[in-house]
Amino acid sequence: MGLNETPSGERTHIGFFGVRNAGKSSVVNAVTGQELSVVSEVRGTTTDPVRKAMELLPLGSVVIVDTPGVDDEGALGARRVERARRALATCDVAVLVVDGARGLSEADRALLSAIEGRGVPYVVAWNKCDLPAARAALAALAEKGPALAARTVAVSARTGEGVRELKERLARVVPVGTPRRVVADLVPAGSAVVLVCPIDASAPRGRLILPQQLVIRDLLDAGCVSVTCRETELSRALDALVGPPALVVTDSQVFGPVSRIVPADVPLTSFSILMLRYKGDLVSAVAGAAALDRLRDGDRVLVSEGCTHHRQCEDIGTVKLPAWLSAHTKAKLELAFTSGADFPEDLTPFSAVVHCGGCTLTAREMRARQARAEAQGVPMTNYGVAIAHMHGILRRSLAPFPEAIAALDATGD
Amino acid sequence: MGLNETPSGERTHIGFFGVRNAGKSSVVNAVTGQELSVVSEVRGTTTDPVRKAMELLPLGSVVIVDTPGVDDEGALGARRVERARRALATCDVAVLVVDGARGLSEADRALLSAIEGRGVPYVVAWNKCDLPAARAALAALAEKGPALAARTVAVSARTGEGVRELKERLARVVPVGTPRRVVADLVPAGSAVVLVCPIDASAPRGRLILPQQLVIRDLLDAGCVSVTCRETELSRALDALVGPPALVVTDSQVFGPVSRIVPADVPLTSFSILMLRYKGDLVSAVAGAAALDRLRDGDRVLVSEGCTHHRQCEDIGTVKLPAWLSAHTKAKLELAFTSGADFPEDLTPFSAVVHCGGCTLTAREMRARQARAEAQGVPMTNYGVAIAHMHGILRRSLAPFPEAIAALDATGD
Known part of the structure; x- marks a missing residue:
């Protein structure tokens, strides 16, 4: 059931791209040591991206994204290029698999340009290097395009040559930086943080939802102490502590009652705000919230969630949020809903987008969605x-985030 | 990804059994409204149990177990009967699908006897009741075997007749009883419980393992407050509380250091012991532990875990536990390992069985494994x-469980 595995959104997503019959799926199989997608001599048998979570040394916890083969032939090929571009938005690092014997095709150059345009770090796998023609073409590349050649590894999926070097090269180009924290950077080391987790009928039996797990785990990793209770036991939990907690984190749904219980000098925020900050850009979401005040009759609002199996969020997104939007705007709005990977390319029909915290998305995907809205001038x-x-x-829920308070001040709210 | 769904071990497992071509898979599809397994006119196309988690009203969170068709024909058929019997051990309730037009076969009677022998509550689905022959056969059953007829529902997978009644009948025969608690029955309502969760390299990133989730969730459900920390912050966590906690629960791996920090008058136990009590029989496991002292050179010990994807337990089972066994017994033992569904039918080659807490197993499965060991006289x-x-x-870790202390006293330990 994978109950104890690293969540998909916390893994490094590695996308494999290439023209049909470059041997992309064979390279994927050589890298992973598994039969991930159907490999055959028929061109372009991989029609949808195949995603698989695995442990892959020296990279660690990854998701392998094997995308449809791309070429220049007709409308079907164009749709596949589009699909590959979309998959690129979800990838932390890309591998362009080239048919070394044929050399770089126009489609390869289009993919390279898309990858570089997205700023995704990448490695070129020059496949079929067991063939002399591929070796010769690679030598020619080194003369004509030394910059690209420096990003290129000679491999042969057939013989296994260069596969290990490809993996090591991937591990080197994956952006590392400072590991992001969900919450622990907001509080002094070793402090106590109170987490308010209401339990209603829609909560899955015997589980904690992912944002709660991510927060408790981050606090554990940082040597903090987390104190977990329902909103009905919050007063009791605060009384049980010798001093005030360094922070209170609550489920958004009970923010109102919780804010009345937590003393004014104790910082308070929500799981949803923490998730957004962890996965995306909190400041632009704060600016976007002001747009809700300007909604009028007939305006279209998109409500989007990152995952398809999150019954609690579904209830918030499709029931509670529409009711609150209606009460707040006093307008007859047209709501549209999406979940999972179905986030529209064209957001311009909408006056506003309201997205979930994105706990199951990668940070790259969440930020790509926000960037799309911003580029199209749609408040999100x-x-x-x-x-x-x-x-x-x-304002109170943003107190721990000075940059978000500044954005709030800029909206005049 | 199902990250936020009810864990499999917390669901009601409904097994569907029957002879080949009784229309078992069609009945499963009619009950679930889904295409669960390949339905075809070729006899016995379902060769392995198909398991699928779903929400099924009025039953709630269930796992549908569609078993291989059974018949009397030759060796292959016999293997299938054996597989069906094995699947039965994992089911909370069984449905025997009968080809109503043919009536009860010898194989049906064998399955009924296996189901009754296991004490699994069941319903008979008398299928193909759109055919007059099936109606006539059912009327004959009512005369000859009124007790069995009372457990029988007339259905037709083809027309959908009786399917709703079958689901309602299932909901009525599922044993309900008092909902079991993981931990909250051990402490006064509203009290604070400290949970010690060490984080090592094998802990999956960004997650809490299932026993931790089950315990925190059970405490939330009961209106208790859980205080979660690593063993290195335990002293600090205890100091942060106004009074002593009602209970401390620790990961087994750090029981030693934790027991030295927790004051002697505060009850202390482990996640693993809580899991065993929740899923199985703690008393027999305490009696079984004494057998470890009697192990000698050449003795065989079986180490079993319930799940296949639990890296933390794997490390305990295959690395730490063997080292501790070796140090404790000073004997050269022969260790055997199993995981997932592969728990041997014959345990007699082993001098002892050491099982994981079974957090991913149903209580029925865990108890069936313990009962098998007991029936074969093998300490577990x-x-x-x-x-x-x-x-x-x-002794200290069992203090919250007087019946287990009594069992310990009986071993003279």
């Missing part, structure tokens, strides 16, 4: 920010 | 009990 906010805004408690 | 214990026993802290 998130569940937690929108709910806090509509309940008049946004 | 579990990770947490064995570790506490070998470290000389078993």
